[in-house]
Amino acid sequence: MCMPEEILRNHVARIKEIRARVQELQDNSLGIQAIEANTRRILASVYMLEMNLEALETAEGNKMIGDAGA
Amino acid sequence: MYPQADRFWNPVMETLPREKLQALQLKKFRRIMQWAYDHSRFHRKLYQEAGIEPNDIRSMQDIALVPKVEKAVMRDIQGKDPFPYGDMLCVPLDRVTAYRQTSGTTGQPVYQPDTWQDWEWWAEAWASILYAQGYRPSDRVFLPFGYNVFVAFWAGHYGAEKLGCEVVPGGVLNTEARLLKMKEVRATAFMATPTYVLNMADIARKKLNLDPARDLNIQRITCAGEPGANIPATKRRMQEAWGARVFDHIGATEIGAWSFECQEQPGGLHVIEGLFLVEIEDVETGEIIQEPDKPGKMIVTALDRYAQPCIRFDSKDIIKWHDQDCSCGRTYRLIKDGVIGRADDITKVKGVLLTPTAIEEVVRSIPELSNEYEVVVCKKGDVDDISLKVELYPEAENRQKQVQARLEEELRLKTNLRYNISCHSIESLPRYELKAQRFKDMRK
Numbered sequence: 018m019c020m021p022e023e024i025l026r027n028h029v030a031r032i033k034e035i036r037a038r039v040q041e042l043q044d045n046s047l048g049i050q051a052i053e054a055n056t057r058r059i060l061a062s063v064y065m066l067e068m069n070l071e072a073l074e075t076a077e078g079n080k081m082i083g084d085a086g087a
Numbered sequence: 088m089y090p091q092a093d094r095f096w097n098p099v100m101e102t103l104p105r106e107k108l109q110a111l112q113l114k115k116f117r118r119i120m121q122w123a124y125d126h127s128r129f130h131r132k133l134y135q136e137a138g139i140e141p142n143d144i145r146s147m148q149d150i151a152l153v154p155k156v157e158k159a160v161m162r163d164i165q166g167k168d169p170f171p172y173g174d175m176l177c178v179p180l181d182r183v184t185a186y187r188q189t190s191g192t193t194g195q196p197v198y199q200p201d202t203w204q205d206w207e208w209w210a211e212a213w214a215s216i217l218y219a220q221g222y223r224p225s226d227r228v229f230l231p232f233g234y235n236v237f238v239a240f241w242a243g244h245y246g247a248e249k250l251g252c253e254v255v256p257g258g259v260l261n262t263e264a265r266l267l268k269m270k271e272v273r274a275t276a277f278m279a280t281p282t283y284v285l286n287m288a289d290i291a292r293k294k295l296n297l298d299p300a301r302d303l304n305i306q307r308i309t310c311a312g313e314p315g316a317n318i319p320a321t322k323r324r325m326q327e328a329w330g331a332r333v334f335d336h337i338g339a340t341e342i343g344a345w346s347f348e349c350q351e352q353p354g355g356l357h358v359i360e361g362l363f364l365v366e367i368e369d370v371e372t373g374e375i376i377q378e379p380d381k382p383g384k385m386i387v388t389a390l391d392r393y394a395q396p397c398i399r400f401d402s403k404d405i406i407k408w409h410d411q412d413c414s415c416g417r418t419y420r421l422i423k424d425g426v427i428g429r430a431d432d433i434t435k436v437k438g439v440l441l442t443p444t445a446i447e448e449v450v451r452s453i454p455e456l457s458n459e460y461e462v463v464v465c466k467k468g469d470v471d472d473i474s475l476k477v478e479l480y481p482e483a484e485n486r487q488k489q490v491q492a493r494l495e496e497e498l499r500l501k502t503n504l505r506y507n508i509s510c511h512s513i514e515s516l517p518r519y520e521l522k523a524q525r526f527k528d529m530r531k
């Protein structure tokens with residue numbers, strides 16, 4: 018079992034992209050509470066994904082590719 | 088890609104080779120320490136006064152240089168702005184979405200804030216715990232607890248939901264109503280303190296004429312909140328009463344859900360090392376213990392908790408590493424026998440060190456005695472006096488002398504102490520719904 022580093026990098030890049038886009042949505046929510054609240058919740062789940070991806074990087078890679086967001 | 092992946096909630100994290108697990112822990116420790124340093128006046132001052140910065144942490148050994156935090160310190164800084172958490176809070180107050188507090192059994196409760204992300208983290212930890220104990224989406228999980236300010240089984244609720252279980256909240260109901268609801272919906276699992284697990288079984292038999300093992304559908308029970316599920320005699324009583332497997336979990340409001348007993352029931356609990364760093368500190372020397380079977384104080388860090396970070400928290404719990412790996416396949420280390428005492432519970436009576444859980448193990452290993460007991464330590468003049476009240480089942484009343492003699496002898500062997508023992512009838516002693524307070528030291 019060994020995930021090619023390229024696939025792993027793609028996963029990490031995708032998660033970072035999702036985070037950036039959801040963050041952008043939150044930042045530009047026009048003060049609409051429904052958007053702010055739901056994007057905040059999505060970002061919480063994104064952190065869980067990042068956290069688990071970080072473990073995958075540790076298992077599969079020789080170096081830490083990304084950082085879980087805070 | 089991961090053989091037998093369905094055996095684990097997270098087969099990657101739970102089976103990381105030790106050196107990679109430690110690399111991950113080190114990276115996360117540095118991150119959470121940097122976060123606390125940057126966002127909390129309390130932590131920055133603490134570390135600056137100790138002459139240490141996050142960049143100084145380059146190896147696992149360096150972590151021992153980071154100052155510890157005790158519950159008493161948390162009590163001192165809380166109650167101030169940003170109210171009520173004080174300057175340990177690392178996020179703006181309007182990012183806090185969950186308030187909980189500790190149970191207050193050791194003093195003034197400590198307040199615990201969590202953000203949405205922290206709450207997802209709680210659910211993630213509990214999902215891994217319950218999955219390890221055999222919970223699956225096909226389970227219907229009943230929660231017989233008050234849903235109040237104690238984090239207790241809130242996180243179990245959300246963890247079970249995340250895992251995909253059907254969760255039945257039994258908050259407002261009294262015990263009889265909860266039992267009847269569990270029967271009605273054919274609940275397959277529930278979570279409670281050991282005290283309440285035994286209490287529920289008692290009430291089922293006495294008030295509802297129900298035999299939980301025969302008449303209910305419970306297959307697994309997760310215990311938390313107090314020792315019991317890792318005290319063999321107590322575990323045996325619970326499993327026999329319910330005809331179900333009983334699993335232990337140890338966590339804390341101010342730490343998180345840091346450990347679980349897996350389905351292999353290896354005589355200990357796994358530390359969730361992908362999410363927590365546990366160090367065991369020698370009580371006398373302060374050195375970090377790596378070898379198995381040597382008890383010490385647990386110093387714990389929650390690696391992903393951001394609102395009020397828990398970094399090298401001195402839990403006062405006494406634990407020891409297990410001397411064996413677990414056959415479940417997880418590389419998460421085991422602590423043997425669970426929490427074997429508390430540094431502030433272990434007390435000297437007549438010059439002898441006494442761990443209250445040792446008394447429970449003896450009392451509950453004697454079938455003629457009920458689950459309840461009460462220990463009172465006081466001074467008579469200059470001399471310590473320890474008395475023990477137990478309840479005798481009615482059918483054993485004609486054997487009281489023999490039962491008492493056995494109790495005296497087994498307590499003497501286990502604890503090296505002699506007690507003033509009195510046998511009482513059933514229902515004489517207090518009953519507890521949540522955490523019991525059976526050990527009372529009146530000398531304090």
